[in-house]
Amino acid sequence: MQARLGNLQEEHAFDSQAGQVQVPPSTMGASIMANLVETILSSLPANTGDALGAALGDSPDASFKGLSAILPLLLGSFAGKAASGSDLSGLLSLVTGALSGGNPLDNPAALLSGGTSTAGIGGLASQLLGSNIGPASSVVSNLFGLKPGTVQSLLTLAGPLLAGGIGKVLGATPTPASLGKLLLSEKDSYETALPAGLRNLIGPVAAAPAAVPVETAAAASGWWKWLLLGLALLGLLWWLFGRGHKEEVAAPVTPAVVETAPVVEPAPVPTGAGVVSEEREGRPVLVVFFDVGKSDVTNDLAPASATVKSYVDSHPGAKLSVSGYNDPTGDAAANAALSKSRAEQVKAALVAAGFAADQIDLDKPAATTDTSDSYAAARRVEVTVKE
Incomplete structure (x- = not known):
């Protein structure tokens, strides 16, 4: 099994010089999938490039190469959000909505020809890439010689294709936990499948700061408490007995009650996003x-x-x-x-x-x-x- 998966990964590897994911006809429809990209591409018909070229009015070969690059780019961004601890519920709702009427990959010909609606899920690319969608579109356009309109159509098409791949692996009702686990397990393979111009658009995930052990903090807090108490006691003894003349001991002063400042509600206009x-x-x-x-x-x-x-x-x-x-x-x-x-x-x-x-x-x-x-x-x- 592991050997077969390794073979599939080599057969489907991204050729950075040619700029495409190579999917030999022999692997189309294979029952063993190494990752979501291969699951999606192997579900597409052999004439996918021709169908894209006819629908988009662009080069069939370049259109297929562009789609093959966009898929790992979006999945890599998806995995990055999972790695950063982002709430995947909103994105997952788009995926499950696209799967509610049946898996798009069960009838890819209708999807490629525009016979299947991409409402909602078609905006998945903009949700995943955010401000990087413009640079990503330019890189794909320049890398494969595609018209900007073709790239936008491929980004829209990639949404239901991603949903279909997730549905093939996790079923029609995946959970945020199962989706996050799947994406994280394949994160490195998505990034490896991309040329450098697109790979750097998947931002690195900052490492979480190390937590201070609770027990250590508590011990330190207790030590200071006793030290301060001892110093206060020494000060009181000096006040009572260390002076050279008699003096009435003043009544202890009740410490003033420190009132907590009222919580100020945030301004109605955010200072940023x-x-x-x-x-x-x-x-x-x-x-x-x-x-x-x-x-x-x-x-x-x-x-x-x-x-x-x-x-x-x-x-x-x-x-x-x-x-x-x-x-x-x-x-x-x-x-x-x-x-x-x-x-x-x-x-x-x-x-x-x-x-x-x-x-x-x-x-x-x-x-x-x-x-x-x-x-x-x-x-x-x-x-x-x-x-």
Whole structure:
């Protein structure tokens, strides 16, 4: 068994010079899979490249190579989140949603031809890559000579393919624990399968700081307690008997009660990335804040947008207006591009949270009115309801 797995890994290895994952026809449909990438690729029909080329209007060979590189990139990012201890529940809900109507890999021909919906799960790539999705798209485009639109379509297609591979291994209802264990067990193989230009987009996981042993800390605390008590006793004895003349002993002073300072509630506007839900004129509003110069959405918007989703679902014809803002500092043209990028990222996150893409309009915002010293409120995207 181990020898066969080793052979499969060599047969499917990424050729960094040719820029593709090599999947010989003899391994298509093999029952023994070394990892999720091979599980997915071996489930695809032999004419996958031709199908992609016809659907996307690009080179069949380059399209297949691009898809073969995107799959380990996304799985490596997925594994990185698991390794960092991130909550996988939101991402897992996209996977189980895609599997609820049947495994996409059971009918890959329909998926490749666009006959299967990628709603929700199609935004998995943006959720996994965040701000790295732009650089990743450029690397794949340049590496394989693909049009930018083709790369975007391949990123969207990779979502249901990843869900299908996970479903093949873990079943239709995987748990966060089982998914995390699977991803971590294969993390190194995903990174090895990537060329350097993509491998460095999977960020390293910082090591957790070493914990201070509780017992040692407790012992140290007890030792200081007795030392301080002894010093206090010596001071009292000197006060009573060590002075050269008689003096009345003053009554012991009751120590003042130290009151705990009241907890100050955080300001409604985050100083960096964050999400605030509020209501304006009887309609829910979602405001997503960003760090300086950033456009990546660092929060799962599904929980925060639940009120907006409920309102839209109960009001047929209602649509969402997504407007991106920036602070007034810096180059105006760069700021305009940043505002647009922020709005696009929020739209992608909303689609991943279950909103239909045709329900969401990107609208040019009014000029910012924020006058605070930090301009924190200006670096935002507002999601409002319009009918």
